[in-house]
Every structure is written in C-alpha cells, then in structure tokens.
Amino acid sequence: MALVLPLAVMTSAHPGSFGQTAAAPAFDLIPLPRVVEPRQGDGFVLTPQTVIYVQDRSADAQRIGQYLSSVIGIAAGPEPPRVEPARSSPAAGGIHLRLNDMKEPEGYELTVEATAITIAAGRPAGLFYGVQTLRQLLPALIEFEAVRADEKRPLRVPAVTIVDHPRFRWRGAMLDVARHFFSVDEVKRYLDLISIYKLNRLHLHLADDQGWRIEIKSWPNLTRHGGSTEVGGGPGGFYTQAQYSEIIAYARDRFIEIVPEIDMPGHTNAALASYAELNCDGKARPLYTGIEVGFSALCVDKEITYRFIDDVVREIAALTPSRYFHIGGDEVKTLTPEQYVRFIERVQKIVQSHGKQVVGWDEIAPAALAPGTLVQHWRPDGSPTAAVSKGARIVMSVANRAYLDMKYDNSTPIGLNWAANIEVRDSYEWDPADVAPGISESALEGVEAPIWSETLGSMRDVEFMAFPRLVAIAEIGWTREDGRKWEEFRQRLGAHGPRFTALGINFYRAASVPWK
Numbered sequence: 001m002a003l004v005l006p007l008a009v010m011t012s013a014h015p016g017s018f019g020q021t022a023a024a025p026a027f028d029l030i031p032l033p034r035v036v037e038p039r040q041g042d043g044f045v046l047t048p049q050t051v052i053y054v055q056d057r058s059a060d061a062q063r064i065g066q067y068l069s070s071v072i073g074i075a076a077g078p079e080p081p082r083v084e085p086a087r088s089s090p091a092a093g094g095i096h097l098r099l100n101d102m103k104e105p106e107g108y109e110l111t112v113e114a115t116a117i118t119i120a121a122g123r124p125a126g127l128f129y130g131v132q133t134l135r136q137l138l139p140a141l142i143e144f145e146a147v148r149a150d151e152k153r154p155l156r157v158p159a160v161t162i163v164d165h166p167r168f169r170w171r172g173a174m175l176d177v178a179r180h181f182f183s184v185d186e187v188k189r190y191l192d193l194i195s196i197y198k199l200n201r202l203h204l205h206l207a208d209d210q211g212w213r214i215e216i217k218s219w220p221n222l223t224r225h226g227g228s229t230e231v232g233g234g235p236g237g238f239y240t241q242a243q244y245s246e247i248i249a250y251a252r253d254r255f256i257e258i259v260p261e262i263d264m265p266g267h268t269n270a271a272l273a274s275y276a277e278l279n280c281d282g283k284a285r286p287l288y289t290g291i292e293v294g295f296s297a298l299c300v301d302k303e304i305t306y307r308f309i310d311d312v313v314r315e316i317a318a319l320t321p322s323r324y325f326h327i328g329g330d331e332v333k334t335l336t337p338e339q340y341v342r343f344i345e346r347v348q349k350i351v352q353s354h355g356k357q358v359v360g361w362d363e364i365a366p367a368a369l370a371p372g373t374l375v376q377h378w379r380p381d382g383s384p385t386a387a388v389s390k391g392a393r394i395v396m397s398v399a400n401r402a403y404l405d406m407k408y409d410n411s412t413p414i415g416l417n418w419a420a421n422i423e424v425r426d427s428y429e430w431d432p433a434d435v436a437p438g439i440s441e442s443a444l445e446g447v448e449a450p451i452w453s454e455t456l457g458s459m460r461d462v463e464f465m466a467f468p469r470l471v472a473i474a475e476i477g478w479t480r481e482d483g484r485k486w487e488e489f490r491q492r493l494g495a496h497g498p499r500f501t502a503l504g505i506n507f508y509r510a511a512s513v514p515w516k
C-alpha cells in the first residue's frame with residue numbers, strides 16, 4: 001500500500017524535505033520537485049518481466065505508456081516493456097500509470113516501492129512529467145543506444161515518494177529557424193531534449209529578414225524565394241504545411257505546445273524580397289544574408305499588407321492548436337510611433353478574427369492590448385509595467401539572463417554578447433518575479449529561453465549554447481523560488497553530465513559545475 005499523503009501535510013510534517021540538500025541530494029532531479037521523500041527499503045528493480053500498466057484508456061495515457069516503454073527500451077530485457085491496460089485489482093510488480101482527481105493541472109505523484117512504481121496525476125500532462133522524473137531516477141546509461149543492454153543492468157530505482165507541480169504555466173524555449181534553418185528532424189531532437197526538463201512551449205521564430213520558413217499556399221513565393229537562403233548565404237529551407245503539422249504532432253506527444261511567430265512589421269525583408277507589392281515603392285528588396293536588424297518594415301499604409309497578413313495568419317492558425325499567435329513587433333526603426341501602434345492594433349484584430357490571442361515582444365506595450373495578450377519581456381533596460389497595467393501577462397525572457405545565444409564568456413567561439421556574457425550561474429541565479437519593479441508573480445505567465453541563430457549554423461552549435469543554460473531556465477520555470485540554490489543546483493547539474501553525454505548532446509562544460 002503506497003504512502004500517499006496530501007501535499008500540505010507532507011510539506012509541513014517534513015519541512016526539511018524540500019531541496020534535500022543534506023542526506024539525499026534529491027536524486028539529482030532537474031527540475032527539483034516540490035517534495036522528495038526517500039522511503040525505507042531497496043526500491044524497485046526493472047526486469048524483463050516488468051509491465052507498464054495504463055489505467056486510463058485515453059489515447060494520451062496509452063501514448064505515455066508507450067513513451068515510457070521506449071525510454072526504457074531494451075535496458076531491462078530483450079524487448080521494451082509491454083504496455084497493458086490496468087487490471088481491476090492492481091497487480092504487484094509493475095509500473096502503474098493512473099489518472100486520479102489531483103487538482104494541479106500539470107502535477108503528479110510518483111511512488112517507488114520494492115513491489116511497484118506508481119505515477120498518478122489529474123491529467124495526462126502530469127503523467128508525462130512523472131514519467132520524465134522516473135526517467136531521471138534510472139541510470140544515465142539507459143539513454144545510451146550504443147551501450148549493450150546487459151551493461152545497463154540491474155536497473156534499480158530508489159524507493160521514494162515525489163509530489164510535484166510546476167511554478168509557471170509557460171515554460172518555454174524559442175528556436176530561431178529564420179537566421180539559420182533547422183530541419184524537421186533537428187526540431188524534433190530539440191523537442192526531445194527540452195521535454196526531458198519538463199518545458200512545455202516551443203516558440204518557433206518562423207520568419208525574419210534572412211528567411212521565410214513556413215509554406216503559405218496563397219503566397220507561394222515567400223518560401224520559394226524568401227526561404228532560399230540564410231545568414232552567410234547558405235541554402236536556407238522551409239517547412240511545408242505538412243511538415244509543420246508533423247512538428248506540432250511530435251510536440252503534442254511530448255506535451256509541448258508550438259507557438260508560431262511571424263515577426264512584423266519589422267524583420268520582414270524575406271517577405272519584401274518575395275513580393276514587390278508589399279514594399280511602399282513597389283520594388284522587391286534583394287535577399288539578405290547579413291546580421292543587421294531594424295532596416296526592414298512592411299508598408300503599413302497599403303491595404304495589400306493587411307490582406308497578406310490575413311492570409312498568413314489564417315493559414316498558420318488553421319494548423320496550430322495553440323491559442324496563441326506571436327506577431328513579433330520588435331526592433332522597428334523605420335516607422336513613426338503612431339504608424340507602429342496603428343499597425344499592431346490592426347494586426348491584433350486580424351489575429352483575433354482567426355481565433356487566436358496575440359503574443360508580442362515588449363515593444364507592443366504602447367498599443368491598446370486585448371485582455372489575455374502575452375507580452376514577452378526581453379529588453380534588460382525596459383519595464384513591463386505598462387503592459388501589465390493594460391492587463392497583459394508577461395513571459396519573462398530578459399536578454400541578460402535568458403538569451404541562450406549570448407556568449408558564456410569572452411572566449412566562447414560562437415554567440416553574441418550585446419546583452420551580456422551569461423555564465424551558467426547567471427542563467428540560474430535570478431527570479432523572473434524580481435527582474436523589474438512593478439511585476440509580481442501574478443503578472444507572470446512564465447519564462448522562456450530564446451536562442452537566436454545569427455551565429456549558430458548547426459544543431460551542435462545550438463546545443464552548445466543551450467546546454468546547460470536551458471536546463472537552468474527549465475528549473476526556474478518549474479521549481480519554487482524558495483527551493484532553488486545555486487550551490488545545490490550545480491551539484492545536481494554536474495550529475496547530468498553523463499546523461500548529456502549519453503544523449504549525444506554537445507554541451508558546454510562550465511568550470512563552475514562539478515561534472516561527473
């Protein structure tokens with residue numbers, strides 16, 4: 001019989017359990033869960049007979065069972081564990097996934113005993129996060145496809161009870177596929193990696209001066225011409241609508257929502273190069289492969305501009321389950337403030353007419369924002385107070401903490417440094433609720449770590465900049481603020497070195513982290 005106590009009781013009865021700095025270092029889990037209670041006994045050993053029992057017949061729950069089976073793979077036996085419907089009287093000796101009446105939408109409880117492992121959650125998302133926690137309780141070697149299965153055994157999971165839910169609803173990463181293009185398989189790999197750390201948004205920056213990366217059937221030259229290059233003059237690329245849908249489905253299976261961004265009115269040279277009529281002077285711009293910003297803008301006083309935007313938003317919105325559509329709005333240097341505000345307000349109406357809510361970079365704050373708009377705060381010297389006072393909610397991506405394209409230090413061979421050099425400690429040791437006066441926890445939708453790709457030409461480059469800083473941001477998004485301490489985090493992070501290696505991640509071996 002599993003010992004499952006309500007969270008409040010557990011927390012108050014064991015005030016020292018949070019963080020687990022002393023005896024058990026929280027089993028090196030990242031993000032750190034709310035409550036980690038080691039239990040008596042030896043824990044659970046996976047064998048070739050271990051079965052995954054899924055109590056709920058929903059497609060989501062079944063998929064999570066299959067996902068867990070594929071994570072374990074052939075580490076426990078000659079075949080991945082079987083996935084079966086739960087029996088009415090719970091069988092001992094298996095891994096049980098079940099839905100209960102837990103209120104926290106992404107919360108879960110994980111119990112490991114000698115006789116069984118149980119993950120219970122109110123919703124499938126919570127089951128998935130419980131599975132990711134269980135994955136981290138298994139040896140890093142399970143991630144290593146090249147290692148012989150018998151070298152991974154015995155697969156022992158320590159006896160423990162974990163009760164957990166996230167701090168923020170929005171725990172995001174952003175990938176700039178415009179400056180350099182990344183293939184569907186590369187995006188899937190990024191999704192795989194971020195899902196291990198319980199991130200639940202991937203914002204795709206789908207258009208910028210250097211490239212248009214998503215097929216728009218009513219404006220085919222956007223990708224045919226506008227998608228044909230990238231920074232440095234490489235061949236670029238784009239996603240067909242079918243490929244975009246494939247990315248969305250892959251993300252959904254990992255409980256990640258894809259948030260599409262079409263940056264406008266600036267950062268639009270690829271569109272202006274593809275269609276002469278979008279320019280005020282009616283002349284197509286040349287394609288652009290440099291890394292300057294701020295020089296391009298749609299012709300905000302021409303009606304065709306809004307027909308164009310309506311078509312683009314309609315086609316993308318129809319493919320996108322997220323309620324959000326990101327309109328960019330950053331770094332416009334060629335319009336008057338009045339032109340800019342009028343543009344944003346008109347585009348907001350278009351986005352709403354297609355059933356979506358606007359997300360924009362913090363420059364959109366002077367416009368009249370509809371309730372429910374999300375403002376992504378990125379400028380270190382800015383303040384989101386104006387946006388908050390209009391009822392917007394904030395996604396915190398402040399560049400001197402959360403930008404993964406910033407160099408670690410002066411010797412980092414790739415990346416930019418206009419906002420800061422960001423060492424791993426800098427990316428961890430800050431509180432999104434304490435970045436600027438006037439925003440508090442309740443105004444925050446969450447955090448997001450963008451990675452801009454001007455200087456990142458390959459997935460290896462992306463991984464080097466994202467790992468381990470993205471893992472630090474993931475913990476900020478999930479773990480209670482009062483449970484985070486750099487001294488303790490760096491130990492847990494060091495323990496993830498072998499897991500990064502097993503996953504083939506090209507990561508930055510920060511000197512400040514005791515890598516195992």
Ligand code: TNX
Nearest residue numbers: 293330331361378405416452
């Ligand atoms: C600023 S952040 C930009 C991007 C650049 C990035 C480079 C933002 C909203 N705009 O266009 O790629 O800096 O760090």
